[in-house]
Amino acid sequence: MTKIKCIAAAALLHLILGGCGPLIVFGTGAAAGVGGYRYYQGSLITVYDAPFERTWEAGLKAVQVLGSTVKDARHDLTSGTVSAEQADGTPVTLKTKYVSAEQTEVAIRVGFWGDEEAGAVIARRIRETLEGQV
Secondary structure, eight states: OHHHHHHHHHHHHHHHHHHHHHHHHHOOOGGGTEEEEEEETTEEEEEESSOHHHHHHHHHHHHHHTTOEEEEEEEOSSEEEEEEEOTTSOEEEEEEEEEETTEEEEEEEESSSOOHHHHHHHHHHHHHHHTTOO
């Protein structure tokens, strides 16, 4: 019976760490401007410690600086979407959502099925833009 408990405990630990691993890697430091991130159903979802409008502008700039062509970009007071295309035709979508006065969530999807590494490049560029490094 103890062997089953050990296996169950190991499986539970795997699930907990598997879901929180990205948060541990990126941390939650305000200095980096990132409140945390996760990869969910093909989208890299990042929470930035910045107001909605600043984050929206940083996302739009990041996509353009990285060489994508913006096809459509629109937002209202609490949400917005940028639809773009990389030079090779790969679609890029940023969905920005107001969380609070000082936090904004951005869901980044690169390609039809999602590309976590390419999304991380965009997320990093957004963070750098927010920090004034670009």
